[in-house]
Amino acid sequence: MDGGTFRSRSTKFLKMKIGIICEGHTDRAVIANILKGLKGIDSSQIVPLRPDNSKDETDLSTNPIDSFGGWHAVKEECENRQKISRFLSIEGQDIIIVQIDSAESDDYEVSKPVKDNNYSxxxxxxxxxxxxxxxxNEFQDDLxxxxxxxxxxxxxxxxxDTKNSANSADPKAKLNRVLAGRRIKYNHDWEGFLSxxxxxxxxxxxxxxxxxxYNQSLADFCQDVEDKL
Structure with a gap:
């Protein structure tokens, strides 16, 4: 590969934008750090589609809890697909990450399987x-x-923690205990989870x-990022 080709590909990668549809701002913070670690993607390259980024700058200053998303918002955006279509119609915006937790899967009509080695x-x-x-079944190559x-x-x-975190019945409570034990304080908001x-x-x-x-679903996500970005 000659230097000119390498530079052109690098420039294209730096201009790439990644759209994210997720349950809340805290989820996006975690994903942003993973994208930076795996691919060197800067936060300026991440475009929040759901929840709306404007709420990071305004509403979150007075209401830091994730009150503008949830799985309902993920489902709604996937069904109407307006923001997805708009985002992918622009050159250099080829990938959207869709995030959702499994904790409430029964509520969106996905029954949990038997908890064996293949559970995750x-x-x-x-x-x-x-x-x-x-x-x-639209946009499958772009997600x-x-x-x-x-x-x-x-x-x-x-x-x-070096234990398999997928085995934790309440990872949120366990994380709070672990961080408290290390005297790590954080807010349940974008900045807190980024930290x-x-x-x-x-x-x-x-x-x-x-x-x-230490977590199969994290490993699967990381592999997809490596494969598609």
């Missing part, structure tokens, strides 16, 4: 199939699925195979 893999695939149904089993806090737990998941932003932690080894 089977449940993740069932949820992906549900999302594809919401999308009417990466960030399905967190049971909650995205289980992904963050891999930074602080506690900061280790994801370092490439060396993924090249060592550190965190994906």
């Amino acid at each position: 893999t089977v449940l993740r695939q069932k949820i992906i199939e549900k999302i594809r149904a919401w999308l009417n 990466i699925y960030a399905v967190a089993i049971e909650e995205i806090e289980a992904w963050v737990l891999t930074i602080y 506690i998941s900061d280790q994801f932003s370092k490439r060396k932690n993924f090249t060592k195979g550190k965190y994906p080894n």
Whole structure:
């Protein structure tokens, strides 16, 4: 490969934008750090489609809790597909990440399988199939699925605990306990989760195979990112 070709591809990559549809701002913060660690993607390249980024700048200053998303918002956007279509119609905007937790899968009509060694893999695939149904099977080549089993806090737990976080019945509560034990304080908002998941932003932690080894759904997401970006 000559230098000119390498520079042109690098420039194209730096201009690339990634759209994200997720349950809340905290989820996007975790994903932003993972994208930076795996691919060097800067936060300026991330376009929040759901929840709307304007709420990060205004509403979150007075209401830091994720009150503008949830799985309902993910489902709604996948079904109407307006923001998805608009985003993908622009050159350099070729990929959208769809994030959802499995904790409430019964509410969106995905039953949980038996908890065996294949639990995470089977449940993740069932949820992906549900999302594809919401999308009417459109845009499949343009999507990466960030399905967190049971909650995205289980992904963050891999930074602080070397046990399989997918086995935790309540990863949110366990994360709170672990961080409290380390005297780490954080707010349940964009900045708070950006801070506690900061280790994801370092490439060396993924090249060592550190965190994906402790959570299968995180490993699956990371592999999809490597494959598609």
